[in-house]
Amino acid sequence: MAVNLMPPDAAALLAVPGVELGYAEAGIRKAGRRDLMLMQLAPGSRVAGVFTQNSFAAAPVQVCRAQLAAGTPIRAIIVNAGNANCGTGEQGLAAARRTCKAVADAIGCAEAEVLPFSTGVILEHLPVDRIEAALPACKASLAAGQDHWAFAAQAIMTTDTVAKAVSRSVMIGGVQVSVTGIAKGVGMLQPNMATMLAFIATDAVVTQGALARLVKEVADASFNRVTVDGDTSTNDSFVIAATGQAAHKAIEGGADYETLKRAISEVAVHLAQCIARDGEGATKFITIDVVGAASSAEAHVVAKCIAHSPLVKTAFFASDPNLGRLIMAIGNAGIAALDTSRVNLYLGDVKVIDCGGRAASYREEDGARVMKPAEIVVRVELGRGEGAATVWTCDYSYDYVKINAEYRT
Amino acid sequence: MAVNLMPPDAAALLAVPGVELGYAEAGIRKAGRRDLMLMQLAPGSRVAGVFTQNSFAAAPVQVCRAQLAAGTPIRAIIVNAGNANCGTGEQGLAAARRTCKAVADAIGCAEAEVLPFSTGVILEHLPVDRIEAALPACKASLAAGQDHWAFAAQAIMTTDTVAKAVSRSVMIGGVQVSVTGIAKGVGMLQPNMATMLAFIATDAVVTQGALARLVKEVADASFNRVTVDGDTSTNDSFVIAATGQAAHKAIEGGADYETLKRAISEVAVHLAQCIARDGEGATKFITIDVVGAASSAEAHVVAKCIAHSPLVKTAFFASDPNLGRLIMAIGNAGIAALDTSRVNLYLGDVKVIDCGGRAASYREEDGARVMKPAEIVVRVELGRGEGAATVWTCDYSYDYVKINAEYRT
Numbered sequence: 030m031a032v033n034l035m036p037p038d039a040a041a042l043l044a045v046p047g048v049e050l051g052y053a054e055a056g057i058r059k060a061g062r063r064d065l066m067l068m069q070l071a072p073g074s075r076v077a078g079v080f081t082q083n084s085f086a087a088a089p090v091q092v093c094r095a096q097l098a099a100g101t102p103i104r105a106i107i108v109n110a111g112n113a114n115c116g117t118g119e120q121g122l123a124a125a126r127r128t129c130k131a132v133a134d135a136i137g138c139a140e141a142e143v144l145p146f147s148t149g150v151i152l153e154h155l156p157v158d159r160i161e162a163a164l165p166a167c168k169a170s171l172a173a174g175q176d177h178w179a180f181a182a183q184a185i186m187t188t189d190t191v192a193k194a195v196s197r198s199v200m201i202g203g204v205q206v207s208v209t210g211i212a213k214g215v216g217m218l219q220p221n222m223a224t225m226l227a228f229i230a231t232d233a234v235v236t237q238g239a240l241a242r243l244v245k246e247v248a249d250a251s252f253n254r255v256t257v258d259g260d261t262s263t264n265d266s267f268v269i270a271a272t273g274q275a276a277h278k279a280i281e282g283g284a285d286y287e288t289l290k291r292a293i294s295e296v297a298v299h300l301a302q303c304i305a306r307d308g309e310g311a312t313k314f315i316t317i318d319v320v321g322a323a324s325s326a327e328a329h330v331v332a333k334c335i336a337h338s339p340l341v342k343t344a345f346f347a348s349d350p351n352l353g354r355l356i357m358a359i360g361n362a363g364i365a366a367l368d369t370s371r372v373n374l375y376l377g378d379v380k381v382i383d384c385g386g387r388a389a390s391y392r393e394e395d396g397a398r399v400m401k402p403a404e405i406v407v408r409v410e411l412g413r414g415e416g417a418a419t420v421w422t423c424d425y426s427y428d429y430v431k432i433n434a435e436y437r438t
Numbered sequence: 439m440a441v442n443l444m445p446p447d448a449a450a451l452l453a454v455p456g457v458e459l460g461y462a463e464a465g466i467r468k469a470g471r472r473d474l475m476l477m478q479l480a481p482g483s484r485v486a487g488v489f490t491q492n493s494f495a496a497a498p499v500q501v502c503r504a505q506l507a508a509g510t511p512i513r514a515i516i517v518n519a520g521n522a523n524c525g526t527g528e529q530g531l532a533a534a535r536r537t538c539k540a541v542a543d544a545i546g547c548a549e550a551e552v553l554p555f556s557t558g559v560i561l562e563h564l565p566v567d568r569i570e571a572a573l574p575a576c577k578a579s580l581a582a583g584q585d586h587w588a589f590a591a592q593a594i595m596t597t598d599t600v601a602k603a604v605s606r607s608v609m610i611g612g613v614q615v616s617v618t619g620i621a622k623g624v625g626m627l628q629p630n631m632a633t634m635l636a637f638i639a640t641d642a643v644v645t646q647g648a649l650a651r652l653v654k655e656v657a658d659a660s661f662n663r664v665t666v667d668g669d670t671s672t673n674d675s676f677v678i679a680a681t682g683q684a685a686h687k688a689i690e691g692g693a694d695y696e697t698l699k700r701a702i703s704e705v706a707v708h709l710a711q712c713i714a715r716d717g718e719g720a721t722k723f724i725t726i727d728v729v730g731a732a733s734s735a736e737a738h739v740v741a742k743c744i745a746h747s748p749l750v751k752t753a754f755f756a757s758d759p760n761l762g763r764l765i766m767a768i769g770n771a772g773i774a775a776l777d778t779s780r781v782n783l784y785l786g787d788v789k790v791i792d793c794g795g796r797a798a799s800y801r802e803e804d805g806a807r808v809m810k811p812a813e814i815v816v817r818v819e820l821g822r823g824e825g826a827a828t829v830w831t832c833d834y835s836y837d838y839v840k841i842n843a844e845y846r847t
Contacts, residue, residue: 084776085769085794116765118779118795151762152796258748263766339667339748339834340842347843353560356525357672360494367493370527385494386527387561425748427839433749434756 032314032403032423034306037194039179043207046232047071047272051171052184055163057156058111058149065160066184067167068106068228069136074272075237076103076144077244081265088114088121088155089145090264092129096141100237104142106268107132108185108226109160110213111149115263124155131161135168148187148213148226148264182211185226188432189213193303199292201285202277206233208289210296214257214304225304227252227267229296232274233289236281243290244269251297254329255421256336257308258429269293305421310428312403313345315421319409322416327364331409332420334362342425345405350396352381359409371412376400441723441812441832443715446603448588452616455641456480456681459586460579461593464572466565467520467558474569475593476576477515477637478545483681484646485512485553486653490674497523497530497564498554499673501538505550509646513551515677516541517594517635518569519622520558524672533564540570544577557596557622557635557673591620594635597841598622602712608701610694611686615642617698619705623666623713634713636661636676638705641683642698645690652699653678660706663738664830665745666717667838678702714830719837721812722754724830728818731825736773740818741829743771751834754814759805761790768818780821785809 051067058064070076078097080090096103107128114121129143147155170177182192196209210229235243248267273279280286306314317335322328335341338358344351355374360367374382377399381391399405460476467473479485487506489499505512516537523530538552556564579586591601605618619638644652657676682688689695715723726744731737744750747767753760764783769776783791786808790800808814 082772083766083769084771084773085765085778113762116762116778116791116795118793151765152791263762263769339838343839343842346839349843353522353525353672356494356560357492360492360672362493363491364493369494369525382525382561384527386525425839427836429748430752430755430834430836430839433752434758 031191031307032311034191034303036192037179037182039176041196042175042178042194043196043198043209044173044175045207045209045230045272046274047074048230048270049171049173050177050181051167052180053163053167053170055109055159057109057159063180063184064110065163065167066108066181067132067171068181068230069171070104070270071272071274072104074103074270075235075240076268076270077237077240078266078268079244079248081262083263085116085263087147087264088117088125089147090266091122092125093144093146093266096144099141101139101141103144103270104138105132105136106144106146106228106270108146109155110185110187112147112153112155113149113151113264114147114155116152117154120154124157127157128160131157131164135164144268146226146266148185151263178209178211185211185213187213188309189307191307193300193307195296195299197292197295199288201233201275201280201288204275204277206231206275206277206289208292208296210300212300212304214307225252225262225265227297227300228270229293230270230272231289231293232272234273234275234277234279235271235289236279239281239286240269240271243293246290247294247297250294251301254419255301255305256333257305257423302421305423308423309432310426311423312426313424314404315345315423316406317420317422318406318417319411320417321411321413323414324416325418326416328416328418329420331359331362331364331411332418334358335407336420336422339425345400345424346426348397348400350376350381350393350400352387355407356382368412373410375408377406440600440716441720443600443712445601446588446591448585450605451584451587451603452605452607452618453582453584454616454618454639454681455683456483457639457679458580458582459590460576461589462572462576462579464518464568466518466568472589472593473519474572474576475517475590476541476580477590477639477679478580479513479679480681480683481513483512483679484644484649485677485679486646486649487675487677488653488657490671492672494525494672496556496673497526497534498556499675500531501534502553502555502675505553508550510548510550512553512679513547514541514545515553515555515637515679517555518564519594519596521556521562521564522558522560522673523556523564525561526563529563533566536566537569540566540573544573553677555635555675557594560672587618587620594620594622596622597718598716600716602709602716604705604708606701606704608697610642610684610689610697613684613686615640615684615686615698617701617705619709621709621713623716634661634671634674636706636709637679638702639679639681640698640702641681643682643684643686643688644680644698645688648690648695649678649680652702655699656703656706659703660710663828664710664714665742666714666832711830714832717832718841719835720832721835722833723813724754724832725815726829726831727815727826728820729826730820730822732823733825734827735825737825737827738829740768740771740773740820741827743767744816745829745831748834754809754833755835757806757809759785759790759802759809761796764816765791777821782819784817786815
């Protein structure tokens with residue numbers, strides 16, 4: 030039921046020099062599906078990531094954090110679907126490290142040069158033996174081709190209904206640079222699946238400091254702007270790998286940084302929107318623009334409060350221009366000294382709230398018209414300042430309950 | 439579909455000396471149902487209340503706050519269902535005041551001695567003329583009897599499926615004191631209805647200062663501990679009226695204060711639990727006990743985070759002991775430096791999480807057994823301190839979506 034979302038066209042993806050991708054069927058949770066993905070990075074690649082804020086951060090997240098903090102160059106990324114390796118204690122940490130060791134042995138690098146990622150069921154121990162058994166096949170399939178990006182996007186899926194991948198190319202220092210990313214969702218937290226993983230690779234040459242800055246700035250403008258159900262997963266991870274294979278001067282900052290950031294942001298925003306479009310049970314893709322806030326942080330709080338309200342989300346499912354729920358959600362954001370008489374709200378091109386009350390020009394049939402399409406834009410004007418933020422989300426349908434009530438059965 | 443919730447037995451309710459109740463069919467939203475309730479208080483009654491924190495506080499909430507702050511004695515409470523008089527600007531304030539004036543004229547008191555309450559659709563103007571037209575019938579029905587408490591509980595309902603009323607009696611200074619309360623829900627916010635109203639009356643003699651303290655302390659231990667969907671209504675109001683008709687010494691504090699507080703708290707907790715039992719689409723009544731927190735506020739945050747998680751709520755609907763979702767929700771509460779290896783969790787009498795991981799003794803069939811009944815207790819031990827809190831909630835079912843998607847159609 031994904032909203033206006035097609036599988037990626039492999040021919041439209043760009044290979045990234047310095048990146049090879051492999052995949053295999055490890056049978057981690059279910060047999061007969063690709064559930065293991067290996068990304069091998071050329072020597073000299075730089076990697077930076079951001080991770081979940083959930084207190085129960087999964088074992089692979091803890092290992093990633095430690096290995097990135099140690100500053101060892103990264104040569105490989107290994108991802109399994111079907112098991113989150115979360116809530117698994119010391120045994121889980123050992124399992125994540127053993128996975129890294131197996132990859133290191135297979136491709137000939139050090140254990141500390143491998144980053145592990147897991148997504149799937151929480152509180153079950155990771156069957157590392159199955160990963161080890163599948164690694165030879167995974168390694169044998171390593172290749173740089175465009176189609177391998179599409180296969181990689183499939184191999185990290187859990188309950189995603191559509192694989193998510195996209196590319197951009199950009200000129201830096203007279204050289205064409207590729208940016209390709211893949212992600213899986215399908216919520217901040219998934220039906221017992223733990224959850225969002227996103228990997229973007231580029232052959233750009235970027236200093237470690239600039240890359241660390243880039244991953245945070247891009248995450249804030251993309252994945253941190255999408256929500257399905259407001260639940261933050263234990264395994265959320267977003268990583269950028271820059272292989273440095275392009276023949277331009279290393280990017281430290283300045284115009285080249287902004288150019289690369291724009292391309293990576295476009296890829297990340299596209300992937301983030303794919304996640305909302307493929308949100309559990311989604312029938313609508315909803316963009317919430319909040320402007321006129323005292324700060325962008327304040328705008329973000331208001332947008333998230335609207336996006337998280339079950340009453341707002343069920344109204345979108347019903348294509349019901351239920352204005353009362355929208356102002357309830359704004360009022361519920363806890364904004365100090367909000368002057369409600371300055372609040373305006375638009376659904377699509379229709380002004381529905383004017384100065385905190387129903388717009389005099391508003392007709393129910395206009396509201397019904399703009400609520401009908403599969404894509405809806407909500408615009409809120411708070412009248413307090415220049416702060417703005419955009420959040421993408423989806424509606425709550427019967428299928429959201431169905432998917433989440435029936436997931437384990 | 440309310441969970442183990444029967445309509446109040448009028449014979450089990452206690453009349454409260456100094457309180458008379460009337461009701462009428464005003465046809466505010468629908469014809470042929472009682473939607474207007476008048477509570478008349480004897481001279482010398484004291485009233486205190488707490489109100490919604492939503493920035494879009496409804497017009498009647500604003501009027502109540504102003505009139506209570508002015509310190510004028512209160513002689514009447516008027517409640518309409520079917521229209522929230524919220525998001526209605528100056529015209530809404532004028533409508534609330536006009537309602538007070540009409541009541542004052544009808545019963546012979548000052549406009550400032552009447553508190554107005556509204557619950558129902560947001561962003562529509564209150565048809566005060568219908569209230570005015572129904573007031574003579576409402577006044578004519580004023581009586582102190584037990585059955586009038588039951589009628590009053592019915593007259594304030596919106597999409598509640600069961601009326602909510604309960605009584606306690608308690609001895610103070612050798613005198614029997616009555617406490618009777620009514621409430622309506624059926625969520626922190628209701629399908630476009632705005633929402634929780636609760637009124638408790640007692641003939642106890644209480645000073646204004648003690649009553650103001652009492653209403654806050656009782657609200658924190660009762661209505662502030664219940665959640666259906668995490669959305670806070672624009673009209674939430676909880677009021678205690680003490681008529682002072684009992685022949686004991688005025689309560690300022692001390693043991694008598696605690697005795698009265700216990701009785702009022704029991705009434706408020708019962709009504710709060712009724713609201714969760716009658717939560718939209720509810721099939722389960724869930725009690726979440728969090729202990730071992732650094733503070734009771736911290737325990738409350740964790741309990742609410744569990745209670746608000748759509749993934750946890752759909753798992754309860756499915757009777758699915760989905761442990762991963764429970765630890766995700768705890769980890770998502772934003773508790774600084776939470777040592778997850780000290781966290782334990784019980785479903786009913788079954789220990790499911792031990793030291794942050796799946797309990798070795800846990801068997802899936804035990805989890806399935808305790809998730810099956812209509813009433814489930816979740817107990818979380820954080821291992822940080824002495825802070826504790828309890829929250830009551832319900833599950834998310836297909837009917838939650840159905841009720842909220844179809845409400846206006």
